[in-house]
Amino acid sequence: xxxxxxxxxxxxxxxxxxxxxxxxxxxxxxxxxxxxxxxxxxxxxxxxxxxxxxxxxxxxxxxxxxxxxxxxxxxxxxxxxxxxxxxxxxxxxxxxxxxxxxxxxxxxxxxxxxxxxxxxxxxxxxxxxxxxxxxxxxxxxxxxxxxxxxxxxxxxxxxxxxxxxxxxxxxxxxxxxxxxxxxxxxxxxxxxxxxxxxxxxxxxxxxxxxxxxxxxxxxxxxxxxxxxxxxxxxxxxxxxxxxxxxxxxxxxxxxxxxxxxxxxxxxxxxxxxxxxxxxxxxxxxxxxxxxxxxxxxxxx
Amino acid sequence: xxxxxxxxxxxxxxxxxxxxxxxxxxxxxxxxxxxxxxxxxxxxxxxxxxxxxxxxxxxxxxxxxxxxxxxxxxxxxxxxxxxxxxxxxxxxxxxxxxxxxxxxxxxxxxxxxxxxxxxxxxxxxxxxxxxxxxxxxxxxxxxxxxxxxxxxxxxxxxxxxxxxxxxxxxxxxxxxxxxxxxxxxxxxxxxxxxxxxxxxxxxxxxxxxxxxxxxxxxxxxxxxxxxxxxxxxxxxxxxxxxxxxxxxxxxxxxxxxxxxxxxxxxxxxxxxxxxxxxxxxxxxxxxxxxxxxxxxxxxxxxxxxxxxxxxxxxxxxxxxxxxxxxxxxxxxxxxxxxxxxxxxxxxxxxxxxxxxxxxxxxxxxxxxxxxxxxxxxxxxxxxxxxx
Numbered sequence: 001x002x003x004x005x006x007x008x009x010x011x012x013x014x015x016x017x018x019x020x021x022x023x024x025x026x027x028x029x030x031x032x033x034x035x036x037x038x039x040x041x042x043x044x045x046x047x048x049x050x051x052x053x054x055x056x057x058x059x060x061x062x063x064x065x066x067x068x069x070x071x072x073x074x075x076x077x078x079x080x081x082x083x084x085x086x087x088x089x090x091x092x093x094x095x096x097x098x099x100x101x102x103x104x105x106x107x108x109x110x111x112x113x114x115x116x117x118x119x120x121x122x123x124x125x126x127x128x129x130x131x132x133x134x135x136x137x138x139x140x141x142x143x144x145x146x147x148x149x150x151x152x153x154x155x156x157x158x159x160x161x162x163x164x165x166x167x168x169x170x171x172x173x174x175x176x177x178x179x180x181x182x183x184x185x186x187x188x189x190x191x192x193x194x195x196x197x198x199x200x201x202x203x204x205x206x207x208x209x210x211x212x213x214x215x216x217x218x219x220x221x222x223x224x225x226x227x228x229x230x231x232x233x234x235x236x237x238x239x240x241x242x243x244x245x246x247x248x249x250x251x252x253x254x255x256x257x258x259x260x261x262x263x264x265x266x267x268x269x270x271x272x273x274x275x276x277x278x279x280x281x282x283x284x285x286x287x288x289x290x291x292x293x294x295x296x297x298x299x300x
Numbered sequence: 301x302x303x304x305x306x307x308x309x310x311x312x313x314x315x316x317x318x319x320x321x322x323x324x325x326x327x328x329x330x331x332x333x334x335x336x337x338x339x340x341x342x343x344x345x346x347x348x349x350x351x352x353x354x355x356x357x358x359x360x361x362x363x364x365x366x367x368x369x370x371x372x373x374x375x376x377x378x379x380x381x382x383x384x385x386x387x388x389x390x391x392x393x394x395x396x397x398x399x400x401x402x403x404x405x406x407x408x409x410x411x412x413x414x415x416x417x418x419x420x421x422x423x424x425x426x427x428x429x430x431x432x433x434x435x436x437x438x439x440x441x442x443x444x445x446x447x448x449x450x451x452x453x454x455x456x457x458x459x460x461x462x463x464x465x466x467x468x469x470x471x472x473x474x475x476x477x478x479x480x481x482x483x484x485x486x487x488x489x490x491x492x493x494x495x496x497x498x499x500x501x502x503x504x505x506x507x508x509x510x511x512x513x514x515x516x517x518x519x520x521x522x523x524x525x526x527x528x529x530x531x532x533x534x535x536x537x538x539x540x541x542x543x544x545x546x547x548x549x550x551x552x553x554x555x556x557x558x559x560x561x562x563x564x565x566x567x568x569x570x571x572x573x574x575x576x577x578x579x580x581x582x583x584x585x586x587x588x589x590x591x592x593x594x595x596x597x598x599x600x601x602x603x604x605x606x607x608x609x610x611x612x613x614x615x616x617x618x619x620x621x622x623x624x625x626x627x628x629x630x631x632x633x634x635x636x637x638x639x640x641x642x643x644x645x646x647x648x649x650x651x652x653x654x655x656x657x658x659x660x661x662x663x664x665x666x667x668x669x670x671x672x673x674x675x676x677x678x679x680x681x682x683x684x685x686x687x
Binding site for chain 1: 352353354373374375379380381383385387388389390391393395400401404405429430448449452
């Protein structure tokens with residue numbers, strides 16, 4: 001088979017998914033982007049004719065604060081999820097094979113209940129009369145005036161609860177393929193357990209960790225159900241987009257906010273990706289130089 | 301016990317109902333090349349893992365250089381392992397892999413560079429220092445694994461079937477290399493293998509293990525020529541067992557009546573007396589098969605039996621014969637020191653003679669029937685050849 005023929009086969013093989021993504025992802029994204037450059041029509045739709053009017057009126061003094069809150073809650077949620085998932089995935093991957101599928105099943109079990117119902121359950125749990133607060137009062141960590149519900153802390157807690165399986169699963173998948181005899185080798189060569197975990201296990205499941213970060217961070221940025229139900233006045237940008245879309249029927253405004261959020265995430269992510277690529281190139285250059293030095297040293 | 305370097309003192313390890321290592325005691329000298337040899341499941345790897353610190357014995361102690369290390373975690377022991385699958389860190393270069401233990405020991409940078417470069421030179425991998433393990437061949441990975449374990453000069457180097465994954469030619473080459481490395485560094489090597497050839501060619505001493513126990517601990521020649529048990533006799537090389545009873549003794553020799561076969565004379569080094577049961581092992585290469593009867597100058601008193609050749613396996617260096625004498629199968633090896641095609645050739649169903657000197661039979665002390673059937677291969681079914 002020639003190379004060009006193989007390339008064509010690959011192209012046709014990926015065509016269905018390419019079409020799917022184009023029709024249901026790329027085009028809608030651009031429609032959302034385009035809406036931000038239209039005016040609102042009186043019937044709640046989008047008026048024809050391009051305008052920058054929406055962008056001029058978007059400078060609501062609340063927005064920077066809300067976007068900042070969205071980003072930090074999402075970032076902290078991601079961090080906590082990944083930190084909890086690493087030991088969890090490690091333990092599951094080290095279990096006997098017959099137990100692994102069972103425990104992985106337990107982690108997916110909450111998905112059998114509706115997401116909204118689960119968040120609602122948290123609202124009850126966090127209520128001043130709720131179970132959690134009563135336990136904390138009994139233990140002496142809280143009193144009647146403590147407010148567990150309706151603040152950023154509650155949003156963070158419920159976000160971690162909701163997104164944890166999305167972090168465990170990719171890390172567990174990577175950990176299952178990890179060769180645990182490498183940890184024994186590290187221990188054998190003098191490494192303490194935690195050092196071996198950090199220097200050998202962590203780089204070994206790096207791909208899983210990156211997937212986990214994306215799987216948690218991206219939905220966390222766009223989440224609006226959790227802040228709406230347990231966030232009180234500590235709203236996230238998702239709530240604002242929701243209100244603009246369904247409350248005010250102001251689609252251009254909602255689109256502009258969505259675009260803004262997307263860029264406020266994509267730009268830092270792009271910077272990180274660029275920095276990591278540079279690090280890789282640096283490392284490759286270092287290795288090439290070291291080889292050259294050694295080879296010339298060897299012949300001298 | 302004073303100058304014994306590494307001591308296993310009544311070590312036992314159980315996994316559930318299985319006793320992997322059963323009350324094992326022995327000691328290893330400093331600088332020795334010591335092998336643990338046995339079939340899979342004999343407990344040799346468990347013993348090695350206990351020495352590495354990955355398993356804790358249920359009872360018994362392990363001493364290294366006079367210090368009790370039984371309860372020390374792996375990272376606190378000056379004992380490094382070369383793993384069967386090498387276990388090189390895939391995210392690190394060859395250089396970083398080797399420097400791993402030195403960096404943990406927080407050695408100064410210059411010292412690390414010097415040590416790593418030096419050992420890279422020893423294993424002739426200087427040109428590959430900045431490659432990743434996935435870019436190396438099997439033999440190269442093997443050498444890096446050895447270098448990584450040796451670089452900070454452990455007290456004992458453990459090798460867990462290190463050559464099992466290599467092909468035959470490479471294995472032979474690595475055997476020589478391992479031997480050279482051992483001579484060069486002078487560190488105690490503890491080598492685990494199921495391959496008797498590897499153990500015989502490398503070791504100063506071998507401990508043959510079976511069922512969690514050490515059956516025999518000796519120099520390679522002793523293990524081969526004077527096996528203490530039928531298991532050792534059958535596991536190390538091939539052998540013919542003859543069970544019988546002494547019917548007469550004469551000086552250093554005795555005559556054994558072998559059940560269902562014939563009378564055999566053998567060297568009576570155990571000074572057994574008439575009526576005692578014996579188990580005699582005769583190695584195939586000690587038995588000669590010829591078409592003519594043995595020449596008289598070979599001496600009187602040798603064992604000669606008429607036989608029929610039932611199978612021949614040509615192996616290049618030698619030919620293996622299965623002969624039948626009074627319904628008894630005997631295996632014999634014939635090395636080809638001369639050009640084979642010039643010699644008289646023996647073929648299937650030939651009437652021949654098999655013979656050996658009484659000195660070449662060795663009386664095994666501990667015989668068990670299961671061992672013999674377990675390891676001693678029965679002759680292949682006779683093929684209807686030349687009929």
